[in-house]
Amino acid sequence: MAAITARRLFWVTLPAFLAYVVHRGAHRANDFKYPYNVARHVWKTGELAVAAQPRYPVTFHVLLSPLASRSIGIAAAVWAVLSVAAIIALPRVMASLTGIPRRRQVLAWLPVIPCFIDAVVLGQSDPINMLFVSLGLLGVSTGWEIAGTGLVGLAAMIKFLPIIFWTTIIARRPSWRVLAGIGLSILFGLGLVTAAVGWKPGIAGFQLQWTLIQDREKPWHLVARQSDLRPNNESFPIVLARTFGDLGSQAKPPSISLAHLPLNLIWTCWGIVLVALAMGWLASIRPASTLPPRAGWLGMFALTAIIMLAATPICWHHYFLWTLPATLFLSHRRRFLRIYTVLAILGTIFQTARGFGCHMFLALALFILVAHDLRKFARNPSSYPDYEAA
Numbered sequence: 001m002a003a004i005t006a007r008r009l010f011w012v013t014l015p016a017f018l019a020y021v022v023h024r025g026a027h028r029a030n031d032f033k034y035p036y037n038v039a040r041h042v043w044k045t046g047e048l049a050v051a052a053q054p055r056y057p058v059t060f061h062v063l064l065s066p067l068a069s070r071s072i073g074i075a076a077a078v079w080a081v082l083s084v085a086a087i088i089a090l091p092r093v094m095a096s097l098t099g100i101p102r103r104r105q106v107l108a109w110l111p112v113i114p115c116f117i118d119a120v121v122l123g124q125s126d127p128i129n130m131l132f133v134s135l136g137l138l139g140v141s142t143g144w145e146i147a148g149t150g151l152v153g154l155a156a157m158i159k160f161l162p163i164i165f166w167t168t169i170i171a172r173r174p175s176w177r178v179l180a181g182i183g184l185s186i187l188f189g190l191g192l193v194t195a196a197v198g199w200k201p202g203i204a205g206f207q208l209q210w211t212l213i214q215d216r217e218k219p220w221h222l223v224a225r226q227s228d229l230r231p232n233n234e235s236f237p238i239v240l241a242r243t244f245g246d247l248g249s250q251a252k253p254p255s256i257s258l259a260h261l262p263l264n265l266i267w268t269c270w271g272i273v274l275v276a277l278a279m280g281w282l283a284s285i286r287p288a289s290t291l292p293p294r295a296g297w298l299g300m301f302a303l304t305a306i307i308m309l310a311a312t313p314i315c316w317h318h319y320f321l322w323t324l325p326a327t328l329f330l331s332h333r334r335r336f337l338r339i340y341t342v343l344a345i346l347g348t349i350f351q352t353a354r355g356f357g358c359h360m361f362l363a364l365a366l367f368i369l370v371a372h373d374l375r376k377f378a379r380n381p382s383s384y385p386d387y388e389a390a
Contacts, residue, residue: 017120018080025076025123032076032123039064048197048205054212055314058205059157059189060125062196076123083120086131090324093131097138097301098328099294100387107337108327111344112320119318126321129155133165134301140169141297145177146184153185157192161308168304171285172297219313220267223247228314231255231355235315236364237270239357255355273364277307280371287378295329295384299374302326306367309360317348320359326366330373332385340366 024030035056041049043065048058067075091102091109100108119126132155139148149169156163169178193202215221219237222228229242241247246260281303288296302325309315309322327337340362347358377384 014084018077018084021080021121021123022073022077024121025080026071026073028072030076030121030123032079033072035060035064035125036068036072036075039068042196043069046197048193048201050205050208051212054209055160055217057157057160057189058193058202058209060159062192063157065196079123080120083123083125083127086127087116087120090127090131090134093134093138094324094328097134097141097294098298099292100328100331104331104387105328107334107341108324108331111327111337111341112324114345114348115318115321115323118316119321122318124318125158126318129159129162130321130324132158133162137165137168137297137301140173140178141293145169145173145175146181149178149181150185150188153182153188156185157189161312164308164311165301165304168297168300172288172300217313219270220263222313223263231351232316233314234317234320234354234357234360235313236273236310236357236360237267237313238315239355239360240266240269243356256352274307274311277310277364277367280367281307284371284374287374290378291374291381291384295377298325298329299370302329302370303367306363306370309363315360317354317359320344320363323363323366326363326370329370330366331387333369333373336369 021030025032034053038049038053038056038061041047041052042061048061050058050061053061067078070078091105094100094105095102116127118124132151136148136151136155139145139151141148149166152162152165152169155165166182190202193205196202197205219235219241222238223241223245226247229238229247231242241263242255243257244259244261245263245266247257281300284299284303288299290296291299302323305322305325309319312319327340330337344359344362347353347362350358
């Protein structure tokens with residue numbers, strides 16, 4: 001009865017929620033305007049405007065351009081519907097990928113629901129990308145290596161970060177078909193941009209984007225120009241710099257500062273943590289291979305997603321929807337997930353907690369637990385929960 005009531009409440013409130021999101025998008029009150037503007041420029045002029053939005057892949061400038069040919073109100077409405085549709089589809093896709101029935105996923109979804117809502121309200125692409133990556137891993141795991149790898153490549157054409165999931169595929173299913181899928185994805189991206197703006201302007205666009213990212217988007221660049229340092233950015237290096245780093249005598253700390261350590265030391269600490277995470281990921285490949293296939297895929301998906309979050313210099317609240325694979329893997333730890341949910345929601349509510357990187361440190365805790373449980377289950381694969389029989 002409670003489940004039926006919840007479903008009815010969802011479908012009753014969904015139109016009002018979508019109307020709110022579309023209103024924000026149509027009035028340029030969310031982030032959708034940024035990719036929309038550069039995509040509309042491509043549609044109207046046949047030229048790239050890379051410098052205007054270097055954080056969005058030039059492939060996304062082109063992919064979004066047909067939608068950007070319409071008014072921003074119509075485009076925002078279509079984008080919002082696609083995002084919500086992706087979220088609605090995800091529990092079923094995750095059930096196929098992980099073997100965890102939808103009814104058993106509820107507790108794992110609770111801590112990330114605010115992140116999904118935030119992503120939709122902001123007009124961000126992460127719900128759609130989560131669906132593409134999940135479908136891609138499902139495809140590879142069921143023998144559709146080229147198509148599955150291509151879906152992950154498509155997600156990377158919308159936002160750079162999902163490209164890291166190619167490493168998950170290579171680790172779990174090393175084959176010539178996977179390499180072919182990667183190669184075809186790269187060729188498709190090049191061909192897409194070339195068809196839209198021409199060969200030379202397309203290559204120049206890729207080169208300019210690479211240069212801008214290398215010269216402007218590293219964490220030390222953000223600190224140098226005092227950009228994106230507010231508490232909502234829970235990127236690990238930025239959290240360390242905000243809390244423990246010397247931001248300069250003229251800089252006003254955007255959150256509570258506990259020390260003024262040299263920034264080079266901060267970046268070194270970040271690098272050490274990334275190396276430790278990478279070593280934990282590599283050490284988990286063999287244990288994951290001894291588990292039931294779905295468990296192995298889910299465990300490596302979870303670890304890769306958290307490395308992605310720890311590596312990026314920009315990590316807004318909605319990025320933490322990528323911790324869903326980790327919470328799903330830890331579905332057997334129901335008491336832990338309840339505590340985790342409370343802490344995650346408190347971190348969402350209180351800006352000071354976000355300033356200290358609450359969600360980032362929670363994500364790192366998830367990494368440790370997932371890596372630990374992979375090894376524990378590897379010693380006795382039959383101990384992995386049989387969710388379908390439960």
